[in-house]
Amino acid sequence: MADKCVIHIFSQLSRIPHCSGDTEAMRHFLKNFAASCGYRVEIDRAGNVMAYGKGSRVTFQSHYDMVCIAKAPAIELVVQKGWMSAKESSLGADNGIGVAIMLCLMKKGTGADFLFTNDEEIGLLGARDLDLRIRTPYLLNLDSEEFGKVYIGCAGGEDVFVRKDAMFQEAEGSGAWFAITAEAPGGHSGVNIADNLPNAITELAGVLTKNHFLEIASVEGGERINAIPRHAKAIVWSPEGILPVSDSPHIRIEETGKEAGSVLVDGKRLAEALFGFAHGVRAWNRELSLPQSSINLAKVFFVGDEIEIALSARSMANKDLERLVEQSVAGWDALGYSCRREGKYPAWEPVTNPFSEKVLALYRTVEPDASYAAIHAGLECALFAHDYPHLKIASIGPTILDPHSDRERVKLSTVEKVMHVVERIVADLSSI
Template sequence: MEKGWMEIFLELTKIPHCSGETEALRNYLADFTRKHGYRVEIDGAGNVMAYGKKSALTLQSHYDMVCIGRAPRIETVIEKGWMRAVESSLGADNGMGVAMMLHLVRKGVNADFLFTNDEEIGLIGAGALELEIRTPCLLNLDSEELGKVYIGCAGGEDIHCRAEIRRVETPEKGGWYTLTAEAPGGHSGVNIAEAIPNAITELASVMVANSRMKIGTIEGGERINAIPRHAKASVWMPEGKEPLSRNPRVRIERCENPELPTVVEGRDVARALFGFAHGVRAWNRELDLPQSSVNLAEVSLKEKEVRIALSARSMANEDLERLVAQNVAGWEALGFECRTEGKYPAWEPEINAFGERVLEHYRKVDPEASYAAIHAGLECALFADRFPHLQIVSIGPTILDPHSDRERVDLESVEKVMNVVEAVIADLSSI
């Protein structure tokens, strides 16, 4: 019996493929596609291309995943037509795209298949692509909403700031406490407009509210492209005083003396974190989505330095440059040194003949299907910038709360997208 996309996806969940640790799945993809008669090439960035014989279309997905919670130990559960994982991210982003592509490989369809590496940590594979895209059209399968044909996405750049800190001996009369903040988490692009609490901000709010609190350590955030779920701090309070908090997201527990001096600039750091404008900075009314945003992603205050990581996004390249410059200027004014990395361009919305063809087939499956753009990074932006004559669109099933342990995928939507993809391949192969 032929193995469909569902069984293939479940098999993928058993192969570790966290970003930066993808070798096992890369080998699996190469072996799988060779076994089914495709010519396979792998480049220095870990991208895998399986070439068909007379392809008119390249299908593309990234094969790394954001590992949250228990991942890469993934235990799947299906409830009311949705698949999720137990206490971890699922990897439907973009594992469902990979599974659909492998399902088509098994069928021997007339297409090229590009599996890109390390998308989730800066679109690394797509940015360093050494393989030839020989077809005139590319269909990306990394979008996350049924009924949408994506023709544009945000560009992004990461900002890393650091500053030296001074420590002084803690007064003897007092006690140490651990502050622990918990928040839902989410994708720093897709979910940024949903007012999801940021665990770092929640933690900082308690430190700011306690004027006599001194700070020993702060750690928060999981990934540069994820809204922080966890943050923790070791703090000191004078004898007879206990930390006060009206924030239900922050837990306070007495702890042993960590034998760590407190930070002279600790309260300044806490105020900077609490006062930082995490979230949407500008709204695009035409597209009805964020124009620009910044995610306060990670903080680490320990030993003799503090490090802060931010993820900036914008739907326009000029706006992104200004947004990054403003944030760098703001943190430098507070005494930090800043550097930027991982920049990728915006994919500015454009309707082309290929997009019209995809939308036509999509409307046979979903009559309400329409064009859209997304406030998240897609590798399409890099392909469009490097291959200006390549016609690109992106589609995908409905995936909610990616980059979190609440990630889940609508299985019926996967089947519908699968039908659209097969119709597009058949159409282009007949030309």
């Protein structure tokens, strides 16, 4: 059975809206909770919250924002067959379970420091702009999502936004208007990028390209820069007597009854560019058995009279990340798009340290097969390692599947076991 304290507090957190970019209510809750437990609390301009304990040797860290998908932040918890999920929304176990573990430790008066970072899901913004002192020699991040693993490395990332003027003209001749919609499972653009999940934007662009007679009036898709798109939609005009078709299970085509309207001058080229973009894994790391480099075709939307496309690149090595981004920019530049780069953060290249060795040894008292791992996703550890070169860092967490989607779920038995590991770490830092 899962740790009752953790699940009880997580249930409380799920009732407080904390979507990335809208975290004030959760920040207020964390501040008051920490103060009520007797910790000295500081908050910086980036919205990070630090609770300083007495005699601290380790800092626990989690981010308190979540990716809100579908009905979130209206979260209705569902427990079934040992798993917790949310009804028709993302759950927020990423990273709400880590936050709940930290709050349970605080409730017990644990002698440690607790760092709650803000807006991790939209570019590690809190960690990037951290203006609070990490005073302990060790930091344990609780944002990993595979029980039995001690993470000592993660991918770096950078976002690319490409834009081009959207020119319109009236649809010529007689014809009919259709809405073409793509629906896909969605998923985390790092954790799930190698799972061969369909990308709703790519699926939609494929239909628009294959039905070459279509004229495109609008196209939009994607939800978050770090989520594989689950929804995309286009409004199109088709010449009289010709119906758009698709044999994809992810596509729905409906006649709209619209009588007149404008279409994109370069709509066909836009569809071809989206369909032709190589979303997904670009290189594989055999040593770590995970993607080395990948890129997510995340969003397409209109901004005034311009079309914008958002891409999210990741790599386990900083030099590979730079090359991937440069190649992507060069490709879109050749198609006449302007490009800007944002939100770059470094890779945390895998290296063991005395603290990670201690964490692994204590982990094996709970899970004998525990081992080291790295993740093809961003962790704030990368920024902490860069800014605090003498800080010894490791990351652990329970099993969370399909984060950043409405299929997100956490295995409750692993929550209890991770809590046991964390408590053993607090009790036994004497030998390092």
